[in-house]
Amino acid sequence: MPTITIDGKSLEVAKGTTLLEAAQQLGVYIPRYCYHPKLSIAGNCRMCLVEVEKAPKLMTACSTEAFEGMVVHTASDRVKAARRDVLEYLLINHPLDCPICDQAGECGLQDYYMDYSLAKSRFSQADKVRRQKRRAVGPQLVLDNERCILCTRCVRFCSEVTKTSELCVVERGDHSFIDLKEGKALDNDYTLNIADICPVGAFTSRDFRFKQRVWFLKKTPTVCLGCATGCLIEAHHNENTIYRLVPRPNAETNTWLCDPGRLTYKAVQAGDRLVKGVIKNGLIDLEPALREAAARIDEARAAVAVLGSPWLSVEDNAALALLAKDALKTGNYCFDFNTEQGIKDGILINKDPAPNTNGVKLVKAAHGGLSLEELSRRITSGQVKVVLAEARAAGFIKDALKAAAPRLIAFASNRGEIPAGSYATLPYASYFEVPGTFLNYQGLRRRTAPSVEAPEGVKPLWAVINKLAAYSGTSLRLDSADEALKGVRS
Amino acid sequence: MISVKKVNNKPLNLLERIYLWEIARGLLVTTGHFFTNLFNPAGILTVPYPEKTIPLPGNAKFRTRHRLKLRSDGSPKCVACFLCQTACPAYCIHIEAAEYTENSVEKYPAVFDIDLSRCVVCGMCVEACPEDAIAMDTEELPGGALGRGELLLNKESLLRNLPGEPSLLGASNRLAGEYLKSRGER
Numbered sequence: 001m002p003t004i005t006i007d008g009k010s011l012e013v014a015k016g017t018t019l020l021e022a023a024q025q026l027g028v029y030i031p032r033y034c035y036h037p038k039l040s041i042a043g044n045c046r047m048c049l050v051e052v053e054k055a056p057k058l059m060t061a062c063s064t065e066a067f068e069g070m071v072v073h074t075a076s077d078r079v080k081a082a083r084r085d086v087l088e089y090l091l092i093n094h095p096l097d098c099p100i101c102d103q104a105g106e107c108g109l110q111d112y113y114m115d116y117s118l119a120k121s122r123f124s125q126a127d128k129v130r131r132q133k134r135r136a137v138g139p140q141l142v143l144d145n146e147r148c149i150l151c152t153r154c155v156r157f158c159s160e161v162t163k164t165s166e167l168c169v170v171e172r173g174d175h176s177f178i179d180l181k182e183g184k185a186l187d188n189d190y191t192l193n194i195a196d197i198c199p200v201g202a203f204t205s206r207d208f209r210f211k212q213r214v215w216f217l218k219k220t221p222t223v224c225l226g227c228a229t230g231c232l233i234e235a236h237h238n239e240n241t242i243y244r245l246v247p248r249p250n251a252e253t254n255t256w257l258c259d260p261g262r263l264t265y266k267a268v269q270a271g272d273r274l275v276k277g278v279i280k281n282g283l284i285d286l287e288p289a290l291r292e293a294a295a296r297i298d299e300a301r302a303a304v305a306v307l308g309s310p311w312l313s314v315e316d317n318a319a320l321a322l323l324a325k326d327a328l329k330t331g332n333y334c335f336d337f338n339t340e341q342g343i344k345d346g347i348l349i350n351k352d353p354a355p356n357t358n359g360v361k362l363v364k365a366a367h368g369g370l371s372l373e374e375l376s377r378r379i380t381s382g383q384v385k386v387v388l389a390e391a392r393a394a395g396f397i398k399d400a401l402k403a404a405a406p407r408l409i410a411f412a413s414n415r416g417e418i419p420a421g422s423y424a425t426l427p428y429a430s431y432f433e434v435p436g437t438f439l440n441y442q443g444l445r446r447r448t449a450p451s452v453e454a455p456e457g458v459k460p461l462w463a464v465i466n467k468l469a470a471y472s473g474t475s476l477r478l479d480s481a482d483e484a485l486k487g488v489r490s
Numbered sequence: 491m492i493s494v495k496k497v498n499n500k501p502l503n504l505l506e507r508i509y510l511w512e513i514a515r516g517l518l519v520t521t522g523h524f525f526t527n528l529f530n531p532a533g534i535l536t537v538p539y540p541e542k543t544i545p546l547p548g549n550a551k552f553r554t555r556h557r558l559k560l561r562s563d564g565s566p567k568c569v570a571c572f573l574c575q576t577a578c579p580a581y582c583i584h585i586e587a588a589e590y591t592e593n594s595v596e597k598y599p600a601v602f603d604i605d606l607s608r609c610v611v612c613g614m615c616v617e618a619c620p621e622d623a624i625a626m627d628t629e630e631l632p633g634g635a636l637g638r639g640e641l642l643l644n645k646e647s648l649l650r651n652l653p654g655e656p657s658l659l660g661a662s663n664r665l666a667g668e669y670l671k672s673r674g675e676r
Contacts, residue, residue, distance in 0.1 A: 099571030099620050100597040134596060210587040210597055213572040 002068040007075060019061040019072055020048055028074055031083065031112050033090075033199045034151035035062040038255050039160055045090075045151050047112065049082045050074045058082050080116070087117040093129045094200075095146045103201030105214040109149070131177060138166075138186030140259055141195060141203050145177045148202035154178060154194045161256065161347065162188045178202070189349060193256045196246060205244065207263065212243045220451035221248055223438060225311075225431055226261035228341050228352035230440025233257060235265065235432060235451040242268060242432060242452055252444060258348050265432060268452065272415035274427035275455040286427070286457050290464070293409045293424040294471030297328070300385040305332035305375060305406070308363060309393030310339065310354030312461060313436025313448070315481035316428075317360050318488050319462035320388070321367040327474035332384055334375040335364040337396070341441040350441055354392075358439035366488040376400040390461075391417040391425070411461055426468075428461035429454035435481070540634025553613045553626040556604055558648040566649060567623035570599040574615035574624055582608035583615060602648060606632040606641040 003012045006023050013022045018041070023030050033045035043063035050061045053071040058078065073079060091109065098104045131146040152169060155178065159165045166184040169176050180186060186194075195205040217236040224231040224245065231254035233245045242265040247257035267273075277289020284292075297304055306324035308317045317335060324333035337360055339352040370378070378384055379400040387394075387401065391412035394401065398419075401408060407423040418425050433454040438446045454460075459467075462481050469476040478484055505511050527534050537544055546552055559567045570587035588600035609632065615624050635641050 099569045099573070100595070104571075133594060210570070210589055213576070215576065216572075 004066045004070040006072045019064045030061045039156045046086045051076045083116040090149050101201040102204045108199030140191045153197045164188045189258045208244045222449045223446040224261045225355040226264045227350035228441040229350040230446045237451045240452045268430045268432045278425040298472040302330045303385040305384040305387045307389035308335035309390035310337045310357040311392050314359040316461040317363040319465045319484040327469040334370045336371045356438045394419045434460040555628045555630040555632045569597045573618040577614040577618035580608045580610045602645040604643045
């Protein structure tokens with residue numbers, strides 16, 4: 001356990017700790033481009049140079065291990081001069097693209113220039129070395145070699161995290177640039193992370209490109225509902241529109257975020273977003289649709305079947321359970337889903353595409369219910385006249401619905417989800433618009449936070465269920481999502 | 491230091507307290523203007539704004555209505571960097587960016603709206619612009635419209651520069667021509 005001194009403060013660190021990590025523990029920030037906590041050490045950007053007493057030259061903090069008795073200075077004049085020189089060197093050939101660069105506002109070069117340099121350029125703009133400008137590499141990314149500072153974070157990401165090794169540095173010395181390996185395309189499931197870790201604007205996202213300047217974006221911490229992994233994310237939005245999702249690195253679940261997960265926000269703003277009810281195939285206003293659905297439920301009462309959904313939050317599932325058990329007093333309800341879970345590709349994507357399979361188990365423990373097979377059997381036998389189900393969960397009882405053809409009342413947020421042959425479809429607010437509790441595959445509680453407002457008239461699902469109950473002559477009297485959770489162990 | 495000015499309000503004398511004489515004196519001024527305007531319309535002091543405006547003094551550096559400048563190929567200089575929208579204290583600029591597929595400039599404004607009814611004519615947008623693409627030198631004072639719609643400038647009207655000018659290039663060329671003439675280059 002070596003003890004070292006950084007800027008006059010002593011600290012005992014574990015053997016093998018680098019100076020940069022030790023400084024971080026002390027709260028001393030050392031600027032860096034090539035260093036990333038989850039990638040191997042490259043030591044090529046030279047931005048983290050620090051002064052170590054008795055060492056003849058400045059040392060790179062990211063790759064120097066702490067030894068007993070080391071005395072480190074991170075803000076001496078020599079270090080400051082070195083940072084200024086490294087920045088000048090990186091900026092000699094960096095294009096003046098800031099006005100058209102998406103990275104502007106969260107750019108390593110801009111930030112460090114303001115913090116550590118502020119020097120006038122001694123080189124003329126006309127002398128800058130020109131390189132290949134924007135070029136689409138893969139379905140998600142644009143590469144601009146002129147902006148690259150060759151920190152090789154992207155190369156290391158592809159070889160160490162996804163292990164697909166699509167990128168490499170070609171040529172040598174000041175001719176070198178980042179390129180795709182021959183015959184490869186940058187099309188793995190994690191490419192957008194490269195746009196995140198790129199400290200400059202060399203890699204930018206094609207999806208986010210030119211949509212919004214980053215300084216306008218507001219950030220809401222929430223959860224990705226793309227699969228059972230339940231990655232923590234941040235939704236970046238402005239004026240009621242979500243523009244991108246980025247990961248919130250955490251020790252339990254994720255450092256990165258997969259591309260399909262990043263694009264889940266699209267459904268919220270998609271053109272097929274449901275803001276009205278659908279009866280058979282025709283759109284009608286929400287109120288008449290609710291009344292129609294409620295009338296069908298009222299006719300059937302005990303012959304109604306209710307199916308929970310692993311795509312819905314614990315609250316909304318609990319509201320469905322209360323509707324079946326307390327309001328309709330039917331025994332035909334099912335909260336029994338046992339999809340196989342586990343990380344499919346060794347990084348993040350889960351075998352279970354639904355985000356809340358574990359959360360539904362809580363509702364089942366509190367309210368009981370049939371097994372999925374038993375519910376299918378009852379539907380097939382014809383004793384069920386009306387089925388209430390979330391659109392995607394209706395896929396679990398597809399065959400039974402086809403065989404017996406009961407009236408299906410589905411809950412969906414987008415038109416594309418509506419199952420074939422559904423009698424009525426009622427819209428509900430997405431979990432980017434209302435809060436909801438989810439349990440990921442590790443059993444960790446994940447709560448979504450609303451980042452945008454739901455379209456006018458579209459209510460959270462528990463409120464839709466509450467109205468259905470009231471209109472069908474029974475009553476739930478739910479005033480909030482939390483009330484539905486009564487009796488459910490959280 | 492607050493400067494204090496002593497005002498000596500004289501009490502009204504008898505003639506003023508009767509009022510009638512003062513009213514007659516006021517009417518005399520009004521009638522005087524009426525007959526001057528009737529027989530000598532050229533001497534009217536007021537201007538029927540906005541149909542007519544008084545030309546601004548030639549050497550005055552006023553901030554007037556915005557315009558977007560053009561490159562020599564006729565495309566707008568603006569690259570939709572949003573800095574004017576960021577700097578605007580009145581939130582009157584609305585931009586939507588789009589991408590050139592061929593051009594090396596890459597980015598251009600598909601929508602560029604300025605709401606003059608909100609604009610406070612502070613000139614921050616001109617200060618902020620890194621491309622020197624927006625200017626407030628049309629010598630046309632915003633205001634005097636019958637509806638809000640007339641005060642909403644879109645990209646086309648900002649590029650046209652002056653009302654009633656037929657081509658997109660016309661006004662920029664005219665302003666550029668005037669500038670060159672003033673420097674004795676044309």
